[in-house]
Amino acid sequence: MNNRVHQGHFARKRFGQNFLNDPFIIDSIVSAIHPQKDEALVEIGPGLGALTEPVGDRLDKLTVIELDRDLAARLKTHPFLGPKLTIYQQDAMTMDFAALAKEQGQSLRVFGNLPYNISTPLMFHLFSYTDAIKDMHFMLQKEVVKRLVAGPDTKAYGRLSVMAQYYCQVIPVLEVPPTAFTPPPKVDSAVVRLVPHATLPHPVKDLRLLERITSAAFNQRRKTIRNSLGNLFTVEALTELGIDPAMRAENISVAAYCQMANYLAENSPSKES
Ligand code: SAM
Secondary structure (H helix, E strand, O other): OOOOEEOOEEOOHHHOOOEEOOHHHHHHHHHHHOOOOOOEEEEEOOOOOOOHHHHHHOOOOEEEEOOOHHHHHHHHOOOOOHHHEEEEOOOHHHOOHHHHHHHHOOOEEEEEEOOHHHHHHHHHHHHOOHHHEEEEEEEEEHHHHHHHHOOOOOOOOOHHHHHHHHHEEEEEEEEEOHHHEEOOOOOOEEEEEEEEOOOOOOOOOOHHHHHHHHHHHHHOOOOEHHHHOOOOOOHHHHHHOOOOOOOEHHHOOHHHHHHHHHHHHHOOOOOOO
16 A cells, blocks of 8 residues: 555655544643643644544634645544534645634644644744744744753754744654554654743843854854854853853853853953954
């Protein structure tokens, strides 16, 4: 049997289509989400409805965002889900989640088995709407979940860890083998829960500076920060901040990165790149 065909639909690689087929895993994910009737749930990439059906079962209304026109059309005519669904046939990367929350009159609970090819940029897009989001549950590549939860002094700690933990509390939920999908992806997967902080623990004055510092530091992660961030900070400035210039990107905490961004916001870079 062609393992790219699931429920009569030919899985499209370019849309990252790997459909969940394992009832136990599906049930575990729905339990982790724990959808409640009066909440505003939003699914990214409902596909053939593996999560949409059991979540929709517990709700009166559910918003879904699906890029694939055929799959969106299929959902529209779904026998019992159809009337409950508000379907946006569009790229989730272009979705205005703040407008959606306003429309729903409450913050959103976003979930999805994400297309792996766009999962990182999509999470960055969602991070810019954390004020409008109550929580997020995503199926991702296991390696990406490892990076999201990683702390300093580990190999997995990187720009994604810093940015995700700046905005959210990150909680790994469960690991999922390739056999739980049709067709099976080449990598292991995992589900993660991201809960936006009610109050940012380390607010920065200018997010672009935090992004700039973490990019510069982690793009040259083997170098000491005295070298990788030499264009932005003098050794004296780092010492003044209590940060050892001989450390590498992976040794610096989220709090310290935020402190560095705020220092830059207040003191123009010593040597502009
Ligand atoms: N939720 C289904 C499941 O668990 O079986 C499908 C998951 S599949 C990994 C990813 C889904 O996201 C597909 O239905 C795909 O068409 C959709 N998709 C891909 N790119 C998208 C995008 N940019 N915006 C919204 N949906 C997208």
